[in-house]
C-alpha cells in the first residue's frame with residue numbers, strides 16, 4: 001500500500017477533470033463530487049463517444065461542475081442551463097446534452113424552463129443535485145426546502161410546501177424520472193447510464209449533502225451524518241406512486257426509477273407535423289449535414 | 293473471506309486484491325471512505341495535511357478486495373484503488 005505524499009495526477013478521474021482547477025471549491029463532506037464521479041463512470045460504461053457529449057450547468061455550488069469536468073462544458077447564467085442546452089441540442093442534434101445543476105437553479109429561477117423542456121420532450125438529460133437549499137449564496141430557503149427546515153431566510157422554520165421533483169418532472173412530460181441519494185453510488189451510476197441512452201427528456205434527482213449550510217442550519221451534523229441518514233431512511237420503491245413521495249424534513253426518502261416510457265421527442269414531433277403539411281418537399285430536421 | 297454458504301467451486305475462487313492510494317494533500321477528511329469501506333481497510337489518521345484535515349490511512353492492507361468503493365465515494369477524487377490480484381495467489385479456504 002502506498003500513501004502518496006504529494007498531490008498526483010494518477011487518479012483515474014484525472015483524465016476526466018480539469019486537474020489544474022483541483023482541489024475544487026466544494027466543502028468537506030459536500031456530496032457534489034460524488035455525483036461527478038458517478039456521472040463519469042456512467043459515461044465511460046455507456047460507450048458514448050465523450051467528444052459528442054456536452055455538459056451544461058447554471059450557477060451555484062453544483063453549477064461549478066461545468067468548470068471542473070473535462071468535456072465540452074458550459075457554465076451558463078443562473079436558471080438558464082436548460083434553455084442553453086435546448087439551443088445546443090437543436091443546433092447540433094448529434095450532441096448528447098447533459099444538464100447538471102442545483103435544485104435552486106433548475107426548479108426555482110429555472111422552473112419554467114424545466115417544465116417546458118419536459119413538456120416538449122426535448123432530448124436532453126437533466127441531473128438535479130438537490131441539497132434542499134440555495135447553497136452558494138448562503139443557505140436561503142428554496143422551492144425544495146422541506147417544510148419546517150431552517151434556512152438563513154426562515155429563522156423560524158420553513159412554512160412553505162416544497163416541490164416533489166419526480167412528480168413535477170413526470171407530470172410535465174419527462175420520459176425517464178428517477179431519484180437517488182449521493183449514497184446510492186451504483187444505482188445512481190446505472191440510472192445515469194439509462195438516462196444517457198434514453199431518447200427524450202430524462203430527469204434524475206440526486207439528494208446530496210450540503211454540510212456547510214443545510215446540515216449546519218438544521219443541526220444535522222456533517223455531510224457524513226446526512227449520508228448515514230440516507231442509509232437509514234431511504235427506501236427503494238421503483239414506480240412508486242409519485243404523489244406519495246414528497247420529501248418531509250428528516251423523514252423517509254423514497255428512491256428508485258419512477259418513469260421509463262417512450263414518447264416522440266420535440267424533433268420527432270416537428271418532423272412528423274412538417275411532413276404531414278409539406279409532404280416530400282420537407283427535408284427532415286436533423287438528418288441534413290449528417291445530423292441526428 | 294466469509295461466504296453465506298460455501299460455493300462448490302471454492303477451491304477455484306480467487307479473491308481479488310487491491311492497493312489503495314491516497315492523495316494526501318487533496319483529501320478533505322470527510323471520512324466517507326473510512327465509513328463505507330466494507331472491509332475496514334481504512335482509518336482516519338492522527339496527522340493533519342497542510343489544509344488541516346485528517347486524511348485516511350491504510351490499516352488493513354491485506355483485507356482490500358479492490359471493490360473501488362472508496363474511489364467512487366470520495367467527493368475529492370483523493371483516493372483510488374489499483375487491482376493487484378494475482379491469478380493464482382489469493383485462493384480462499386472459505387473461512388476468511
Ligand SMILES: Cc1ncc(C[n+]2csc(CCOP(=O)(O)OP(=O)(O)O)c2C)c(N)n1
Nearest residue numbers: 059060061062078102103104105134135136
Ligand atoms: C439572475 C441571478 N439571480 C440570483 C443569483 C444568485 N445566486 C447564485 S447561486 C444561487 C442559488 C444556487 O442554488 P442551487 O441552484 O440550489 O445550487 P447549490 O449552490 O445549492 O448547489 C443564487 C440565487 C444569480 N447568480 N443570478
Ligand code: SF4
Nearest residue numbers: 027030061135210211
Ligand atoms: S456550501 Fe454546501 S453545497 Fe456548497 S460546496 Fe459547501 S457543502 Fe457543498
Ligand code: SF4
Nearest residue numbers: 319320322323325366
Ligand atoms: S473520502 Fe476522500 S476526502 Fe473523504 S476522507 Fe476519504 S480520501 Fe479524504
